[in-house]
Amino acid sequence: MKQVNMAISSLTHAHVRKYYATLHENPKLNWVAVSCANEYVANDFKKYGYDIPIYMSTEEMLQEHPEIEGVVIASENDCHYMEMELCCKYGKDILSMKIPTFDLEEYDRMIKMTDDNDIICQVELEMHYNATCRKAIELARSGEIGDIVSFNATNITLSPVWAFPWQGVPEKSYGKRMPIRDNDKRFRGGALSDHPHIFDMLRWCTDSEFDYVFADVADNIRDIKVEDVLYITGQMKNGCKFLLDPSWSRHEEKLERPGPGWEVFPKRMEVNFSIVGTKGVIQADCFGPNVYFNGGPNNRYTVQYTYFDEWIGMMDEFYNCILNRQQPKINLKWHRKTIEAMVRCYDSIAYEKPIYIK
Amino acid sequence: MDNQFIPKLSMMVEKYSLADNFQAELESGAVKISCNKGNYRFFYDFNRKMSEDKFINLPLYHWQSKRRYIELRNILQNNFIGQPVAMRIQHMVSPNEFINSLKDIIIFESNLVEFVTNQKIEQVFSDFYGDTYVNCIMSTTGNIKISMELGLLPEGSEPVLLHEIVGKKGIASDVVVDTQTQQYPIYVFKGKEIQTYTDIDNELFGLDNTQIDCIRFIMWVLEDTCRKDALYANYIYMQKVYNAALKANDTVNYTYVED
Numbered sequence: 001m002k003q004v005n006m007a008i009s010s011l012t013h014a015h016v017r018k019y020y021a022t023l024h025e026n027p028k029l030n031w032v033a034v035s036c037a038n039e040y041v042a043n044d045f046k047k048y049g050y051d052i053p054i055y056m057s058t059e060e061m062l063q064e065h066p067e068i069e070g071v072v073i074a075s076e077n078d079c080h081y082m083e084m085e086l087c088c089k090y091g092k093d094i095l096s097m098k099i100p101t102f103d104l105e106e107y108d109r110m111i112k113m114t115d116d117n118d119i120i121c122q123v124e125l126e127m128h129y130n131a132t133c134r135k136a137i138e139l140a141r142s143g144e145i146g147d148i149v150s151f152n153a154t155n156i157t158l159s160p161v162w163a164f165p166w167q168g169v170p171e172k173s174y175g176k177r178m179p180i181r182d183n184d185k186r187f188r189g190g191a192l193s194d195h196p197h198i199f200d201m202l203r204w205c206t207d208s209e210f211d212y213v214f215a216d217v218a219d220n221i222r223d224i225k226v227e228d229v230l231y232i233t234g235q236m237k238n239g240c241k242f243l244l245d246p247s248w249s250r251h252e253e254k255l256e257r258p259g260p261g262w263e264v265f266p267k268r269m270e271v272n273f274s275i276v277g278t279k280g281v282i283q284a285d286c287f288g289p290n291v292y293f294n295g296g297p298n299n300r301y302t303v304q305y306t307y308f309d310e311w312i313g314m315m316d317e318f319y320n321c322i323l324n325r326q327q328p329k330i331n332l333k334w335h336r337k338t339i340e341a342m343v344r345c346y347d348s349i350a351y352e353k354p355i356y357i358k
Numbered sequence: 359m360d361n362q363f364i365p366k367l368s369m370m371v372e373k374y375s376l377a378d379n380f381q382a383e384l385e386s387g388a389v390k391i392s393c394n395k396g397n398y399r400f401f402y403d404f405n406r407k408m409s410e411d412k413f414i415n416l417p418l419y420h421w422q423s424k425r426r427y428i429e430l431r432n433i434l435q436n437n438f439i440g441q442p443v444a445m446r447i448q449h450m451v452s453p454n455e456f457i458n459s460l461k462d463i464i465i466f467e468s469n470l471v472e473f474v475t476n477q478k479i480e481q482v483f484s485d486f487y488g489d490t491y492v493n494c495i496m497s498t499t500g501n502i503k504i505s506m507e508l509g510l511l512p513e514g515s516e517p518v519l520l521h522e523i524v525g526k527k528g529i530a531s532d533v534v535v536d537t538q539t540q541q542y543p544i545y546v547f548k549g550k551e552i553q554t555y556t557d558i559d560n561e562l563f564g565l566d567n568t569q570i571d572c573i574r575f576i577m578w579v580l581e582d583t584c585r586k587d588a589l590y591a592n593y594i595y596m597q598k599v600y601n602a603a604l605k606a607n608d609t610v611n612y613t614y615v616e617d
Contacts, residue, residue: 149487149491149509150487150491150493150509152448152493154446212610214483214495214610214612215495216483216495216497216503216612217503218443218444218501218502218503218524219441219443219501219526220443221440221443221524221525221526229443229444229503229524230503231444231446231495231503231504231505233483233485233493233494233495233505234485235485241485241487241491241493242493243493243505243507245446245505247444247524249444249524249529250529251527251528251529264528265528265529265535266535266536267535267536272538274448274450274507274518276450276491276507276509279512280511280512280515281450281511281515281518283518283538283539284538285536285538288536288537288538289536289537290536292536303535303536352612353611353612354483354610354611
């Protein structure tokens with residue numbers, strides 16, 4: 001079995017711990033090196049005990065290890081373009097975080113850059129590899145509930161801003177400082193920017209693109225600069241309705257390092273669907289049922305998740321794409337319409353009206 | 359309403375000395391009562407125009423007597439979850455005696471929002487799929503944002519019901535964490551058949567829970583009939599919320615409720 005040589009850059013993204021585990025455990029992947037955005041991140045990585053070379057610059061890592069074939073760009077959103085440029089320069093295939101960029105012109109330059117350099121670029125939308133999600137969407141698409149009338153989904157989590165502060169910094173998460181709307185002290189770049197999955201699932205399930213979006217934002221439940229609770233509704237071009245909740249509406253302890261006791265509400269994260277058809281409804285919980293305990297650091301009743309194998313399927317696809325020089329299903333071009341819809345949701349909040357998408 | 363409703367209602371009115379000379383009868387979509395405190399028609403079919411006669415027409419907001427909703431309101435009133443900022447509602451059920459149309463569900467849930475939050479709905483965005491399904495986003499006078507998935511399901515479907523309130527300190531919900539469906543106090547497993555029972559009210563044991571809520575709501579009005587004016591005014595306002603939803607659907611705009 002041929003191994004693919006992998007590296008992870010920056011290590012500042014909230015999902016990076018998943019990549020540590022996946023690269024460590026997947027025998028098809030040979031974990032070569034990591035680059036760290038700063039000393040704090042490097043020291044944190046050392047605590048995990050992996051015997052992996054650490055570099056303080058992604059470019060230095062790529063120069064030192066020409067054998068690297070693929071790079072997981074696990075950086076803050078505003079660093080993705082720069083890191084993609086480096087990967088293109090050194091001819092490395094890319095696994096991009098879920099938000100390549102919210103700047104659509106920059107996004108188009110990313111597409112061109114990877115195309116011009118024959119770089120495989122997969123976007124990490126791991127829900128595609130979640131079995132419950134896959135089954136629910138297969139059922140809906142097969143006509144099990146008749147024609148799909150509305151696709152409603154939650155992607156509700158606690159907020160990662162205390163452990164990953166950049167997610168509360170508008171310039172880093174959204175790419176620039178844009179007020180959420182007039183006479184509001186908050187900026188774009190919060191919960192919505194963290195939750196593209198349900199937009200993507202909606203497109204997958206309906207096989208259609210966005211016609212219009214309408215969004216409204218609630219008052220924040222946290223004292224942060226970006227939005228944390230919002231609702232979105234709208235219609236796809238095929239007439240299917242949708243209602244999405246991508247909020248950080250679950251409270252958390254302000255831990256600097258995610259771990260036991262992080263959650264205040266027993267279930268720290270959910271992705272649930274109610275897919276309404278002309279003949280019935282599919283209700284799906286992509287992360288349940290689970291096991292439960294009380295105790296832990298804060299003696300709280302807590303949901304202990306039992307299924308988390310999305311990263312295995314995702315990395316298997318990335319591996320196959322590198323080996324066979326194929327573009328993955330979730331590539332930059334596919335994902336652009338999801339990103340555009342999310343930007344239009346911010347526009348809808350700003351202008352307080354529905355936004356149509358051509 | 360079944361044939362136990364009137365006897366049970368009369369029994370409760372007498373037991374708690376709520377009225378003298380009490381008489382009640384059923385008509386389609388309504389309960390008519392006559393007593394020393396007046397003549398009232400409590401209607402729960404919000405699509406029918408009620409007769410204009412000697413009976414004062416009042417909406418039968420039976421959900422306001424349901425313990426789970428009263429307790430959600432208490433959670434907010436007692437500041438257990440801090441200032442509420444958002445509320446998420448799912449209400450998809452098979453048509454039944456109390457829910458026959460989207461209008462019935464919109465009035466149910468809009469009034470419930472006002473009952474639980476003690477705020478008025480001010481703005482509505484909606485997107486209807488015919489007369490069977492609608493998505494809404496609403497905003498209250500206190501800037502609570504509400505999302506609603508409302509619909510009518512094929513006959514015999516399990517209900518999809520959720521009321522979740524997001525507060526600055528915590529979450530209140532009427533659905534158990536990590537579950538998706540309604541829980542019942544009693545399950546009977548017999549081969550392929552699963553039988554559920556919903557008995558929760560010993561005083562009115564044996565009656566359907568919504569009918570129990572209807573009785574308790576009528577009792578609440580009879581306790582103090584001055585409540586009728588606010589009740590009727592609220593129903594007029596609920597009609598305006600519904601009209602705002604229709605207008606929002608037609609114009610695709612975030613629509614203010616005309617007051």
